[in-house]
Amino acid sequence: MPQNTKKRNFVRWSFCLALIAMVAFMAWEVINGFSPAVFLSNLRFSQYDSKIRFWGKVMDSDGYPLEGVYVKAVAITYRIKKTPEGDVWDYPVVETRTKSDGSFVLDGMAGFVLKIEKMSKQGYVLPRATQISTTYPGGSNREYRFKSMDPHEPVFSSDPSKPVEFRLWKLKKPEPLSIGRAVLSIRVGEPARYFSLVSRNYPEQAIGRFKPDVKISISRIGEVRPPRWEVKIEGYDEDCGVMKADPKDPFMFTAPEEGYQQSITYEYGPDCVNEFTGLPGFPVRFFARSKNKYWHAAVDSVFQSPVDNEESPQIDIWTNLNKSRNLEHDAVRPLPDPPLGVPEDYGLKSLPVSGAPNYREGR
Incomplete structure (x- = not known):
């Protein structure tokens, strides 16, 4: 059989197998409660997701590393997932704590925006300038989020040899304000x-x-x-x-x-x-x-x-x-x-x- 014919057959069979897999997965999604429209939407928006591997380091206001800081991160996506309460946006969450040198790694998520929603340790508070204040009709809110990745950045990762640094203020003598x-x-x-x-x-x-x-x-x-x-x-x-x-x-x-x-x-x-x-x-x-x-x-x-x-x-x-x-x-x-x-x-x-x-x- 000519080489070109073999190549064309391989392409055809690959396409057919991919189509069969997609139809089977769509059927599985429908059986589990998702509509074909939701499946196609997830398939379309998944192209904007990137795997996230993020290295960070937390220090106090004097520049010393902080161990045991609780870190909660969320990946923002357009995907939808099914829950007992109904269909909701799929926002993968990773929680971790810093090591003795103040370092932490966020891994195992995919999305188009990474938000570090919370960073806390008893006796410390976040600096005001690194947080994001938001206003919405009917009220206001100061979010815990204080680091948002560029949604246009194709790869969400940082250099492990140069982790992104965050600071927490060590409370000294709080007073009423x-x-x-x-x-x-x-x-x-x-x-x-x-x-x-x-x-x-x-x-x-x-x-x-x-x-x-x-x-x-x-x-x-x-x-x-x-x-x-x-x-x-x-x-x-x-x-x-x-x-x-x-x-x-x-x-x-x-x-x-x-x-x-x-x-x-x-x-x-x-x-x-x-x-x-x-x-x-x-x-x-x-x-x-x-x-x-x-x-x-x-x-x-x-x-x-x-x-x-x-x-x-x-x-x-x-x-x-x-x-x-x-x-x-x-x-x-x-x-x-x-x-x-x-x-x-x-x-x-x-x-x-x-x-x-x-x-x-x-x-």
Whole structure:
């Protein structure tokens, strides 16, 4: 038999066997409750999945490796799986703990996005800047997720000789904090928006103190393309000073003693990426302090490109009103639901997220 004929026959038989296998698997799926449409959908979307093998290392705020840190990771897929409760999205989960050198490996999953949803150890908390704050209709949520892989990356793996590093802050002396959140609608080139740094949920000593503390405005920088914007942060009056947080420091648990100014500015463009989360957006993180040094605050937000000449950043605020620069929270005043990276075995009860006052200057 000619060589070409053998090759054609091999191709035909291979195709037939593959077709028979697909039909048999589809029949098996239907018998087990899946419709042909679900099977074909899983088959189609599986092309976007990649095997995941991820090396990481967890250290404390001083750079020492942490052993026994609980790590939970999820692979995001478009696949559907059958459960007793019905058909659900198939999100494979891997749980592990770090070794004595702080290292861990995530293996045995496939998907198009890897999320490390939780990293916890008693006595430690996650840095705020590396988490992702989300807002949805009817409420807000601060997720445990703080590392999301690029969904366009073809292979989800890291170099075992250079594991991805994560940091946890070792709690020293947590204190009660006023915790709030403001969602501002800031028009480019228009008057500043301003807000209070004190949550409405704070105890009795804060009642009656609510006044604007900080102003934020956005302006277009010239007519350059692609466009760039300037964010200006100001103390509402001379009673409040502001100071940029170190862009390389994910921790904001201790307010600086000196260096506060009446105003600070940031510049960003549409191509900015948050280096802590790997997601689009420009982190705006700063400290604020009253003139008499009575209270200190940490403010954390991410600015996106304005849409229709308007940007609406979500701004998270932690304020110590007791003449202390310590911005570690305690169980009396846990952070917004869910608590910021605090293990469930702490027994902390989450509080409703408070809405900080939101004003427009001149009104």
